Amino acid sequence: MPPLQTKTPKILTAEELYAILKNIKLGGQVCHYSLKKCEELAPLVNEVNALKAEQDAVILAHTYVVPEILYGVADFVGDSYGLSKNAMSTPAKKIVFAAVKFMGETAQILNPDKEVLMPAKDGGCTLADAINGSEVRRLRQEFPDRTFVCYINTTAEVKAECDVCVTSANVVRVVERIPDKKIYFLPDKFMGQNLIHELKKRGVSKDILYFNGTCDVHKEYTLEQVHKVNLEYPEAKVVSHPECKPEVCEASDYVGSTSQMLQYMRKTAADQFLMLTECGLSARLQVEFPEKHLVGTCTLCDYMKSNDLHDIIRVLKHPTDKDRISVPPSIQEKAKKCIEAMFLYAEK
Ligand code: SF4
Numbered sequence: 001m002p003p004l005q006t007k008t009p010k011i012l013t014a015e016e017l018y019a020i021l022k023n024i025k026l027g028g029q030v031c032h033y034s035l036k037k038c039e040e041l042a043p044l045v046n047e048v049n050a051l052k053a054e055q056d057a058v059i060l061a062h063t064y065v066v067p068e069i070l071y072g073v074a075d076f077v078g079d080s081y082g083l084s085k086n087a088m089s090t091p092a093k094k095i096v097f098a099a100v101k102f103m104g105e106t107a108q109i110l111n112p113d114k115e116v117l118m119p120a121k122d123g124g125c126t127l128a129d130a131i132n133g134s135e136v137r138r139l140r141q142e143f144p145d146r147t148f149v150c151y152i153n154t155t156a157e158v159k160a161e162c163d164v165c166v167t168s169a170n171v172v173r174v175v176e177r178i179p180d181k182k183i184y185f186l187p188d189k190f191m192g193q194n195l196i197h198e199l200k201k202r203g204v205s206k207d208i209l210y211f212n213g214t215c216d217v218h219k220e221y222t223l224e225q226v227h228k229v230n231l232e233y234p235e236a237k238v239v240s241h242p243e244c245k246p247e248v249c250e251a252s253d254y255v256g257s258t259s260q261m262l263q264y265m266r267k268t269a270a271d272q273f274l275m276l277t278e279c280g281l282s283a284r285l286q287v288e289f290p291e292k293h294l295v296g297t298c299t300l301c302d303y304m305k306s307n308d309l310h311d312i313i314r315v316l317k318h319p320t321d322k323d324r325i326s327v328p329p330s331i332q333e334k335a336k337k338c339i340e341a342m343f344l345y346a347e348k
Pocket of ligand 1: 064100124125126127128153215216217218278301302303304
């Protein structure tokens, strides 16, 4: 028997899609929309929404993927922390995760009975690819008296070797609450350095060592860029992501995850902002806060931008083993403990 249609698919016209996306200017061609482009995209959007309804599927999309996914087909849009929670609470049978592979793995670990599909052509991530399980095992032998804390941007295999996971939204809060003073943080060295700095500011004493991974997108931002914007737009608020270099975060008015950056813009009276993160957030801000002005530029993540509507249709219609996230049960169980420890510390 074919699956029952559980939701009424939303139908978007090209004009409606264009009305949503036309204000996006930053991010180059990939984030630039004309009515003609929306005429090509609207049938794909409607096909995805019909397939979702037929198959009881839900689409989770990271803020960094292309705007036609965010505003055309996504059921939930957010950062790693918010999407992990959405993944846990969705009653849908199938999850399509428009993001990169480690996020799909997290969704599968939290939903072992659901099918998790990844449409990304290249679901890599320079942070997640910086370290593997055997390297963590070696480090644990070298530093046996430390609590190993991993950023969510790690593979399931790495999470399975660590004690507690964190996201950019809760890293300070979680590490502050871990009883152990001695921490090994991986894989992002800039986030590790920013964490040390922030804990010191709060008067929290921890002895933190960190690995040497970096995000290719966020490491591009420099202090010179911040100073240039400070000179050209003295009223602009500088907002950065904790994967940026410490000197960039230090010179910023606010540092947070993409969702926290968006909240900061929402509640701050200022009119001009420099957002130091991937262009997807800039796109969201131009759609959701058209009255505010973005200054400077943004950087694209090729991995996140390798998700498109054609591939979402393909994985919904003809999924292959390559599209399905499959974490071996032994890794799943250990990685789940690491993620659950994060929820415990973040929410207590
Ligand atoms: S923006 Fe950086 S951390 Fe995020 S997926 Fe891309 S490479 Fe990885």
